[in-house]
Amino acid sequence: MKKFLGIDVGSVSTDIAIIDEKGNIIIGLYLRTAGDPIKAVKDGFFKIKSQFGSDLKIDGVGVTGSARFLIGAVVGADVIKNEITAHAVAGLHYNPKVQTIIEIGGQDSKIIIIRDGIVVDFAMNSVCAAGTGSFLDHQAQRLGIPIEEFGDVALRAQKPVRIAGRCTVFAESDMIHKQQLGHKREDILFGLCEALVRNYLSNVGRGKEILPPILFQGGVAANKGIKVAFERALGTEIIVPPYFSLMGAIGAGLLAQEANIRKSNFKGFDIVDQDITTRGFECKGCSNLCEITNIFIEGKLVARLGGRCGKWEDLEYNPSL
Amino acid sequence: MKITYPPFGDARIAIESFLRDFGHEVIPPPPSTNRTLSIGVKYAPEFACLPLKITLGNYIEAIEKGADTILMLGGIGPCRFGYYAEVQRRILKDLGYDIDWIVLDLSNGWINLFKSIEKVTNRSNIIKVMKVLRLAWEKVLAIDEIEKISRRARPFERYKGEVDNIIRETHKRLDQANNILKVRQILSEYRETMDEIIDKNSLKDLVKIGIVGEFYVVLDHFTNFEIAKRLGELGVLAENAFYIEDIVRIYLPLFRSKDIDERTRVALPYIRRSVGGEGQRTIAHTIEFAERGFDGVIHLSPFTCMPEIVADGVLEKVSKDYNIQVLTLSIDEQTGLAGITTRIEAFIDMLKTKKRRRIAV
Ligand code: SF4
Ligand code: SF4
Numbered sequence: 119m120k121k122f123l124g125i126d127v128g129s130v131s132t133d134i135a136i137i138d139e140k141g142n143i144i145i146g147l148y149l150r151t152a153g154d155p156i157k158a159v160k161d162g163f164f165k166i167k168s169q170f171g172s173d174l175k176i177d178g179v180g181v182t183g184s185a186r187f188l189i190g191a192v193v194g195a196d197v198i199k200n201e202i203t204a205h206a207v208a209g210l211h212y213n214p215k216v217q218t219i220i221e222i223g224g225q226d227s228k229i230i231i232i233r234d235g236i237v238v239d240f241a242m243n244s245v246c247a248a249g250t251g252s253f254l255d256h257q258a259q260r261l262g263i264p265i266e267e268f269g270d271v272a273l274r275a276q277k278p279v280r281i282a283g284r285c286t287v288f289a290e291s292d293m294i295h296k297q298q299l300g301h302k303r304e305d306i307l308f309g310l311c312e313a314l315v316r317n318y319l320s321n322v323g324r325g326k327e328i329l330p331p332i333l334f335q336g337g338v339a340a341n342k343g344i345k346v347a348f349e350r351a352l353g354t355e356i357i358v359p360p361y362f363s364l365m366g367a368i369g370a371g372l373l374a375q376e377a378n379i380r381k382s383n384f385k386g387f388d389i390v391d392q393d394i395t396t397r398g399f400e401c402k403g404c405s406n407l408c409e410i411t412n413i414f415i416e417g418k419l420v421a422r423l424g425g426r427c428g429k430w431e432d433l434e435y436n437p438s439l
Numbered sequence: 440m441k442i443t444y445p446p447f448g449d450a451r452i453a454i455e456s457f458l459r460d461f462g463h464e465v466i467p468p469p470p471s472t473n474r475t476l477s478i479g480v481k482y483a484p485e486f487a488c489l490p491l492k493i494t495l496g497n498y499i500e501a502i503e504k505g506a507d508t509i510l511m512l513g514g515i516g517p518c519r520f521g522y523y524a525e526v527q528r529r530i531l532k533d534l535g536y537d538i539d540w541i542v543l544d545l546s547n548g549w550i551n552l553f554k555s556i557e558k559v560t561n562r563s564n565i566i567k568v569m570k571v572l573r574l575a576w577e578k579v580l581a582i583d584e585i586e587k588i589s590r591r592a593r594p595f596e597r598y599k600g601e602v603d604n605i606i607r608e609t610h611k612r613l614d615q616a617n618n619i620l621k622v623r624q625i626l627s628e629y630r631e632t633m634d635e636i637i638d639k640n641s642l643k644d645l646v647k648i649g650i651v652g653e654f655y656v657v658l659d660h661f662t663n664f665e666i667a668k669r670l671g672e673l674g675v676l677a678e679n680a681f682y683i684e685d686i687v688r689i690y691l692p693l694f695r696s697k698d699i700d701e702r703t704r705v706a707l708p709y710i711r712r713s714v715g716g717e718g719q720r721t722i723a724h725t726i727e728f729a730e731r732g733f734d735g736v737i738h739l740s741p742f743t744c745m746p747e748i749v750a751d752g753v754l755e756k757v758s759k760d761y762n763i764q765v766l767t768l769s770i771d772e773q774t775g776l777a778g779i780t781t782r783i784e785a786f787i788d789m790l791k792t793k794k795r796r797r798i799a800v
Contacts, residue, residue, distance in 0.1 A: 184777050184781075199784070199788075200780070200781040200784040200785045200788070201781060201785075202781065202782075202784075202785035202788075203784070203785055203788045236789070236792050236793060236796060237785075237788070237789045237792065238764075238789070238793075239764070239789075240785055240786075240789070242778070242781065242782060242785075325755045404470075405469065405470030405471075405472055406472075407472050407473070426665065426668075427599065427600035427603060427604075428598055428599030428600035428601075429600065431599060
């Protein structure tokens with residue numbers, strides 16, 4: 119059975135999945151990026167290595183997420199794709215009839231509209247935090263509730279409180295106000311879920327025809343309160359796939375499989391034991407002043423990223439600066 | 440007098456050419472960088488539109504290089520563009536820069552306009568004026584042609600940056616060209632070089648994307664994250680709704696052509712009256728691309744730009760009515776390259792899949 123590795127490196131989390139050629143998950147890992155995507159990937163590889171040994175053969179590697187170019191170069195990716203395509207591919211694999219994908223992660227949120235198995239429209243929001251996981255994290259912390267329990271507590275709400283505000287700052291101040299008025303914690307929590315859903319639908323979802331089947335993907339899908347709030351707002355069932363938080367990674371793996379690679383570029387799981395460093399500099403070759411990142415493995419230059427022109431892609435190119 | 444000007448895209452070559460030919464010492468603003476943007480953002484009012492901020496940064500960087508006079512257009516309403524010169528003048532004054540402005544204000548009466556023109560032309564006689572303008576105009580046409588051809592060549596580049604290298608060389612020569620024949624010769628040599636790169640048989644199979652929106656953002660490579668280049672490198676044929684020539688024809692009454700209003704007419708069912716900037720034209724251009732069978736349209740809109748916000752409001756309907764996919768990219772100083780790249784890539788993935796399916800059926 120062939121095996122494919124998918125990696126989704128976002129600013130908050132790094133997800134890794136190994137799938138077989140039917141798309142079944144062999145292993146799925148969820149790690150914190152914590153500002154160092156290379157370390158996150160290494161941690162993940164370490165776990166894989168200790169579970170399967172280092173000769174686990176991989177037949178193709180796909181990388182997605184905001185640090186996809188960096189990690190793609192480090193691990194030797196065969197396919198490097200944007201998150202929207204990756205999520206769509208994974209959603210379609212899980213449910214070929216899907217018409218809408220709602221994806222809410224730690225730093226951004228997306229909506230993908232699918233008809234007859236192809237993406238026909240999408241939107242993405244990365245500016246406003248009010249529609250993302252970090253907003254919930256923050257509020258949970260403020261209310262002293264572990265984020266894992268957020269959803270369950272919220273579902274106990276009897277009289278959800280309406281939290282006003284289209285942006286984090288307003289929502290937060292309104293929440294504090296409601297807290298002072300003596301509203302129950304669960305009512306406030308469900309109110310927050312509804313506020314997030316409202317924000318999502320009026321921002322990311324604006325003008326989109328949201329038809330079922332609807333998949334809810336991304337880390338925030340763990341929160342049952344949000345799922346229910348979506349169901350109430352849309353008046354239809356929301357499906358949360360079992361590997362909701364790994365869908366980006368799964369999609370990347372599936373894309374690697376679809377690409378039909380004869381021989382993978384994968385550098386192997388042994389890179390965990392290698393010294394990987396990056397060194398950046400500003401190219402003064404022209405007014406673009408590109409930030410070039412040199413990637414070294416064991417002191418050897420293996421890739422360069424960031425130049426708008428092609429000149430740094432040739433690794434031999436090394437003017438004595 | 441050391442004169443500078445608001446640069447946008449490659450228009451600088453033509454602007455410099457005619458200022459020089461009128462005998463001015465020109466201090467071109469250094470090419471825009473993130474520093475330019477941060478300077479502009481720092482000193483401009485927060486809600487000012489992006490082009491105002493960037494050009495303000497351009498002026499300050501040119502002043503640092505010794506410029507003491509700024510040439511600018513003014514009075515073109517009804518969007519904020521008409522106030523740019525005034526707003527920027529006050530900001531520079533408050534910052535303590537002692538700068539002369541030559542504002543070609545089109546709303547301030549002929550006498551004032553004439554006085555400004557006299558300053559620009561350095562009191563040259565009419566024959567000289569005509570000659571200089573003619574050459575500058577020829578350069579505008581050449582710059583546009585270079586850009587248009589490059590869009591067809593980039594998807595077939597043999598190595599990354601090939602087309603840009605050729606353009607850079609061609610621009611340098613164009614800048615030096617001192618007569619019309621020379622300009623035409625440079626252009627035809629450029630055309631030949633590009634012809635070798637373009638794979639004519641495959642052109643029709645490429646995904647085609649039209650670019651519409653506010654003129655500065657559409658034409659200024661720095662501001663729009665070099666969108667044309669990115670699309671080309673992704674194997675897409677990207678055409679603009681307009682180039683520099685069109686903008687001159689739209690905004691300078693002397694060159695104004697009737698076709699412009701004619702071309703805007705299809706937008707009337709959606710936006711009845713002019714809302715300034717490119718608002719109405721954005722709609723008209725989107726419809727045009729749809730009717731020409733393009734696969735998609737990318738709409739570039741500076742954040743807080745009123746005309747484009749109006750356009751954005753009806754684009755959804757236009758997109759449905761004419762069955763064309765539209766991706767709106769709102770651009771401001773906080774726009775990150777990563778977000779833009781992801782959206783563009785996903786948009787193209789989507790259009791490519793659709794196209795493949797259409798061909799298969
Ligand atoms: S990498 Fe190329 S485009 Fe970027 S600054 Fe250097 S020369 Fe210019
Ligand atoms: S069209 Fe928009 S961005 Fe351009 S000047 Fe007017 S308001 Fe500003």
